[in-house]
Amino acid sequence: MTVEITSHEELRDLLGEPTARAANKDRRRLHERDREWLGASPFCLLATAGADGSCDVSPKGDPAGFALVLDDTTIAVPERPGNRRADGYRNILDNPHVGMLFLIPGRTDTLRINGRARLVRDAPWFDDMMVKGHRPVLAVVVEIEQIFYHCAKAFLRSALWQPETWQPDVLPSRARLIKEVEAPMVSLQDLERHYGPEYAKNIYT
Template sequence: MLAGYRTPGGLVLDKVIDHLDPHCREFIAHSPFATLATADPEGWPEISPRGGDRGFVHVLDEHRLALPDRPGNNRVDSLRNLTVNPRAALMFFVPGVDQTLRVYGTTALLRPEELDVDLTEFDRAPLSVLVMTVRRAFFQCPKSVMRSGLWDPEQRVAPTTLTPFGRVIKDHCALEADLPDDATIWADLAQEL
């Protein structure tokens, strides 16, 4: 099946480094959004969006970064996975920039007070902090973001194009009663940031 793929060039393989150099640090400092990938003991993957102000992930030194965990839906699937399988990956995005940064490593979950870093954001301390020891880092080819037109304003979808979120949740949960309209849901969520 993989026979049709060409062998990756030297630059593709050689760009992988084992630390966070100044270029990685710069990218992370401008990133307000990342995805966190983990796997459970059976190998089932989990991917979770993470976001905050630009630079919400703190680079502690060239081999460690700190990802604060903010209040969410309390499923804590990723964190649960990390307690039994500490390997994880982060993919960082910077709005308007087509390349992404991938960082892989092993993790430890700490209480915020265990680090000498102020991780307060939105007037709240995080519930916990994931500290990753970096094993690999590299910038991803921008082709997929370019193909998607992710940052192109012409590609934006009007929220009214999709089924309202409240209706989706009602259907998925087989609820009898309607949920509030999306504007009310978003306003309530904004209070919990």
């Protein structure tokens, strides 16, 4: 029998109370260490939700320091060429609340930022976001409402950064997955050519 949790009280009874330090660790302004973390992070996950409550989580990655600090309460993340679905961006237009998780490879703790986002199509600081001569066409500007460091337990349990646990070949190649799941009408040869060595050369165009 499935037993659901249906109230905040029931959830708290089950999990217990957080420690005082855990309950009060969130801040609204960037500390110097937060700036250093953002400067060292090459990857983040951006979570958004639409007006209807539907959710999206999008990976964002660039050379370390890609999240630009505008001031003590504001950061900006550049857009790079992708599949042009813009699910998260459309969500932001309807609902500005976002959650972000910044990772540093090899680190088991993470930096979490929650806030209100807006889309900006140009600003003087776009020049600071150029990579390999490519200027972003838009950026997500986030006004920080909550920032704190998240503990290492999930990464330790998953052994995420331990190379001996990595199994990149446990599933078929990217080309084969696309062929089987998304585009059966496209030849495997064409997909392998698309996702071959040239793919990494065109990630900014």
